[in-house]
Amino acid sequence: MSASYEVRGAVAVITLNNPPVNGLGYDTRRGIADGIDRANADPAVKAVVITGAGRAFSGGADIREFGTPKAIAEPNLLSLILQVEASAKPVVAALHSVVMGGGLELALGCHYRVAAPGTQVALPEVKIGLVPGAGGTQRLPRVLGVETALNMIVSGEPVKSELLAAVPGQKLIQKLIDGDLLAGAVAYAAEVAELHAKGGPLPRVRDLKAVHANADGYFAFARNTVKAMAKNFPAPAKCVDCVEAAVKMKFDDGMRFERDTFLGLMLTPESRALRHAFLGERAASKIPDVPEDTPQRKIEKVAVIGAGTMGGGISMNFLNAGIPVTILETAQEALDRGVGVMRKNYEAQVKKGKLKSDKYEQRMALLKTTLAYEDIRDADMVIEAVFEEMGVKEKVFKKLDEVMKPGAILASNTSTLDVDQIAAFTQRPQDVIGTHFFSPANVMRLLEVVRGKATAKDVLATVMALGKKIRKTAVVSGVCDGFIGNRMIEQYSRQAGFMLDEGCTPAQVDKAIEKFGFAMGPFRMGDLAGNDIGWAIRKRRATERAEMRYSRSADLLCEMGRFGQKTGAGWYDYQPGRRDAIPSPVVNEMIDQHRASLGIAPRKIADDEIVQRLVYALVNEGAKILEEGIASKASDIDMVYLTGYGFPLWRGGPMCYADTVGLFNVVQAMKRFARNPNDDQAFWQPAPLLAKLAAEGKSFT
Ligand SMILES: NC(=O)c1ccc[n+]([C@@H]2O[C@H](COP(=O)([O-])OP(=O)(O)OC[C@H]3O[C@@H](n4cnc5c(N)ncnc54)[C@H](O)[C@@H]3O)[C@@H](O)[C@H]2O)c1
Structure with a gap:
């Protein structure tokens, strides 16, 4: 039962009960519809209250039903809202905690709304590339005024009930109720029932008018502002259209306009990509053979080994989450340097007003440093971030095995070494796991959690939950060279190199892929990260991998001492103190000479080919990663690319993008590339999984 019914005096109370957020799934909608019918049929009932059990009034659509027939089965949300609105007995929505999307639309179909202070109210559909689809764009402007409503709809951000209740002339919230919300709502419902007992129509939001003194001017302004901000996303501009319809059309026409707009957006690749990313984020924490109720180890104290680039950033994540950290180093000066960098990072945040200075001090107070393993033996988890050399890792892990308390989780931040080999240095491989943070570790959202052969399920479950706690997108990867992200990026980089050999300049490659939407092309990226x-x-x-062919130009560049921004020169030239990448005649000359030495006649490569070769290289390697079980689902690969590699969000990640293009087309392009003698022809044989899906007309996701 997803909605319960009870009668209190003369008031029927319908309580949504579909944890965690009372999503408006089929059973819940049915439960509400039945409750409304029952209340109207019962002469003893004079009014109805709708509220939600637990932590929400309602968070909107039930995401578990997305894309299934249940999502639109009658009563769908539109029909349910019509039924509520048409109820002969007054319906009062009792709002608390979370009122979002369809939840707010349902409330707007009620005749009255009361709310607890602190209730978060939002129409967040724009965040998944949609407009609200059950009247939100038509009803909200009628109760809140055009400008406030449009701001909420375009941003998707929640606004607290007390702020909304203070909007002059608003009709969204009739009463704020401190204390017992349900008792207050029932009393309020009894009052309005009394009022309407003498007859007279019930107030319906649809009968109000959405007006603006200077509608044309305002909507022109809103359109310009939104266009500048939304760039590659169509939904925000459509929100403006819908709110304009609320002002200029009759209610039912506006509803039809909203519906058509909603359905049109559903089909856009941008909305598909955003929904994919939204669901992918949630799916990433679900691991097929690790049940959600797997017991977790408690992590109250963390130790970090190494106070270098990564150790410092990693530590900041835990301090930010209120978890004490002890950093261990080999020398006091390394500790001082590391802590100095952390302080500088925090101070920059304080300066920008992003962090209060007392918070900064609170966080630093959670930090301890040491040179002795004795001081970390009680830590619940230790993360190693020392030099990337197996010999060094071996020493550290043998020592950790010796000193750490039983049950402590031993994690390595290695980016290229074999986590199973590292685990084998200990007598407790079940407690060993990889936590691959991305640089800068205090900023980047991605965390690849590397599951070793022996990693215990509770260790994996604990680290995934911890990832969430420190606000990362944690994605599980199996053990392989480069894990998910770097293994794929290697193929992408190789393609970038081959294209130089064939006639491109670094700037041409970077421009093409940046136009596609990447935050930074491969050569600018190399200069930033360090080509060395x-x-x-x-x-x-x-x-180890002599068979892997790549363009030598990257080596030649390093032999010239051009490591990137840090040496003032890389694929591009840099002026002192500036980051603008200036095309370098010296580098272009080096590339030309190298090409000549290979006997390749330069050709002009179109932007389309550049983008396809770079992105499909990711796709082909991604398909192999899926097939080998290194990633358990395509959306995990996409989450890695969206959160760690600057892949354009509106394209949904490489695998989602390949699905949008169509796997048949992707395979056809690969076959063309496989005929290019200057490319790695063997690589372009489509991965068996990709070939199979394409042949069956299927997709990755
Ligand atoms: N830099 C990156 O972009 C990046 C990204 C992901 C992962 N990683 C991985 O993170 C790890 C650390 O990389 P980094 O860039 O922070 O290196 P770094 O050179 O900046 O820092 C390493 C630190 O470890 C300390 N150290 C060395 N041996 C030690 C030992 N036996 N005991 C205690 N401390 C010791 C060093 O003094 C140094 O401060 C490596 O495994 C690297 O592959 C780096």
């Missing part, structure tokens, strides 16, 4: 890092990895792998 990849150089070192390639040197180390020269023997």
Whole structure:
């Protein structure tokens, strides 16, 4: 039963009961509809209250029903709201905690609304590339005024009930109720029942008018503002259209306009991508063979080994979440340097007004430093972030195994080394896991959680939950070279290099992929991260993976000492103190010479080909990663790319994008690339999973 019914005096109370947020799934809608019918049929009932059990009035549509027939089964939300609005007995919505999306639309279909202070009210549909689809854009302007309503609809951000109740002339909230909301709502319902006993129509939001003194001027202004902000997303501009319809059309025509707009947006790749990312974020925390009720270990104290670039950033995440951290180093000066950098980062936040100075001090007070393993033995979890050398990791993990209390989680931040080998340095491989943070670790949202062969399920469940606590998007990866993200990016980088060999300049490649929507092209990215890092990895792998062909131009660049921004020169030139990438004649000359030495005649490569080769390289490697079980679902790969690699959000990640293009088309393009003798022809054989899905007309997601 997803909505309960009881009668208190002369008032029927319908309580939504569909945890966690009373999503308006089929059973809940049915329950409300039955309750309204029952109340109207019962002569003893004079009014109705609708409220929600637990932590919400209602968070809106039930995301578990997205895309299933149940989502639109009658009574769908539109029909339910019509039924509520048409009730012969007054219906009062008792709002508390969370009132969002369809939940707010349902409340707007009621005749009256009372609210607890602090209630978060929002129409967040724009965040998944939609407009509200059950009257939100038509009713909200009628009760809140055009400008306040449009701001809420375009931003999707929640606004507290007491602020809304203070909007001059508003008709959204008739009464704020401190204390017992339900008792207050029932009393209020009894009062209005009395009022209407003498007859007279019930107030319906649809009968109000949405007016603006200078509608044309205002909507022109709103359109310009929204266009500048929304760039690649169509939904915000459509919100403006819908609110304008609320002002200029009759109610039912406006409703039809909203419905058509909603359905049109549903089909756009942008909305598809945003919904994919929204669901993908939630899906990432679900691991097929690790049940949600897996017991977790408690993590109240954390230790970090190494106070370098990553150790400092990693520590900040825990301090921010109120979890004490002890950092261990080999020398006092390394500790001082590391803590100095952390302080500088926090101070920059304080200066920008993003952090209060007392908060800053509170956070730093949770930090301890040490040179002795004795001081960390009680930590519930330790994260190693020392040099990327197996020998160093071995020493550290053997020591950790010796000193750490039983049950402590031992994590490594390694980006390229074998987590299973690291686990084997200990007598407790079940407690070992990879936590691959991205740089800067206090800023980047992505956390790849690397599950070793022996990693215990409760360790995995604990680290995933901890990821959420420190506000990361945690995605599980199996053990392989580069895990999900870097293994794929290697193929992308190789393609970028081959295109230089064939006739492109770094700037041409970067421009094309940035136009596609990447935050930064591969060469600007290399200059930012340091080209020497990849150089070192390639040197180390020269023997292990001799079969992997790549353009030598990246090595030649490093041999010129051009490591990137940090040396003032990389693929581009940089002026002192500035980050603008200036095309470099010296580098272009080096590329030309290298091309000549390979005997390749340069050709002009179109932007389309550049984008396809870069993105489909990700897709093909992603398909292999899926097939090998390194990632358990395509959306996990997309979350890695959206949160860690600057893949454009409105394209939903590489796998979602491939689905949008159509896997048949993707495979056809790969076959073309496989005929290019200057490319890695073997790589472009479509991964078996990709070939199979394409042949069956299926998609990744
Ligand atoms: N820098 C990145 O972008 C990045 C991203 C993801 C993962 N990683 C990984 O994170 C780890 C650390 O990288 P980093 O960039 O922070 O390196 P770094 O060189 O900046 O810092 C390493 C720190 O570890 C300390 N250290 C070395 N041996 C130690 C030992 N035995 N005991 C205690 N401390 C010791 C060093 O003094 C140094 O301060 C590496 O495994 C690296 O692959 C780095």
